[in-house]
Amino acid sequence: MQRTPLIAANWKMNGSAALVEEMTSALAGVATEQIQVLICPPATLLCRFTAPINFALGGQTLSHEVSGAFTGELSAALLIEAGASYVIVGHSERRSLNAESDQLIAAKLMRAVVSGLTPVLCVGETLQQRQQEKTQQVIARQLDAVYASQPELLAKSVIAYEPVWAIGTGESATPEQAQQTHAFIRQHLAQYDAKAAEKVKLLYGGSVNADNCAALFKQADIDGALVGGASLKAAEFAQICSSAKE
Template sequence: MQRTPLIAANWKMNGSAALVEEITRELTGLELSDTEVLICPPATLINRFSAERNFALGAQNVSHEKAGAFTGELSTDLLLEAGARFVIIGHSERRTLNFESDALIAAKLAAAVNAGLTPVLCIGETLEQRQQEKTQQVLARQLDAVYASQPELLAKSVIAYEPIWAIGTGESATPQQAQTTHAFIRQHLKQYDTQSAIRVKLLYGGSVNADNCAALFDQADIDGALVGGASLKPAEFAQICLAVTKGAKE
């Protein structure tokens, strides 16, 4: 079973029209036939990208509502019209700062999948939870909440494991730590559907950069990365794209 590596950029509340042009130039010259690349800028910048590009676009959030009186929210239809084909859902910053529950995240995944968007579902534990050896318990709960809402959603998603203690801190899980957790995630998914668990892409996120990415990508169950700060540096992001293991993983 083949899984094409995916490198996704999460610009968060950063970026500009100038950065759109710069990263497009940087990526246009790369041979990306064996790797998928995804850029998730702020929603206001999605339609600033040219249609002539060798990477996909995504949003950083979506409403679970179809339309209506929801000031400040963005529906799946609005994102699709802007050019998005993916959407990040359940990022720890949304869970923490915007108090998004597992139930709301599951509803957002359902809205995205039903509209034809591919969700990038973020899961992860805090430092305290890791120290208490609750990592697997936390991740299982986050996955189970989605599966309980609609069993097919996870099979149609990309899953990004982002240990909260590694996001934006400069601290990254070791390749061995990341692989152990990714292996657990894939094994847990097999309880739902063995074939889907083999096909689903599992990304690592948490201070990924050009220096540590190759060792992470060498792990059997890591199929790419969700990149934060380094994705705002076009040359470094290009290096990460080129470093991902070429070809398929089984």
């Protein structure tokens, strides 16, 4: 099945008003008829993007609560008002640094969907788990926590496989390693909803750059990328987007 590639940028706690302008200018020259592009900056920069833009905006996390006395949190409604239509859920840094459990991530993903945001669910294993050959076991657990009891959410999701050992390290899974895991994810998702599993976009994340992206995008079950460090370089990110189109 032909799935439209999605290239997403996760700026993490980086960026500036100047980068917003630089990125907007760089992406204006990227033909997006055959691809989708998503920028997830720090929430304070969402409102800095002004029309016209040829890409979508997303948050990096959200609260599972609707509103209330939750200092420092961001609700789905606040993200939408700021211009977001996507939100990253379950990034490994949130899982490890903020102790987000599978159950909390499931609640966040549900809140995103109910509110009208498209969640980008991140899954992936640590280096130790890979060395112990537990990659599939870990990812299955992360997927089951969200979709086993709520399979209807799958059709409204994007899933990003990010091996924790490859995030920000300069190390990337080989195209063959990434494809093997993506194929497993799609096969595992089919037990919830076979039609949705075939249609859902599976992104690869983990030190994606202009040099290695083309080989990744050639793989059958890799439908784009969640880009970290390289997304802070406007020209390189635009090049990655163009590679996905090709």
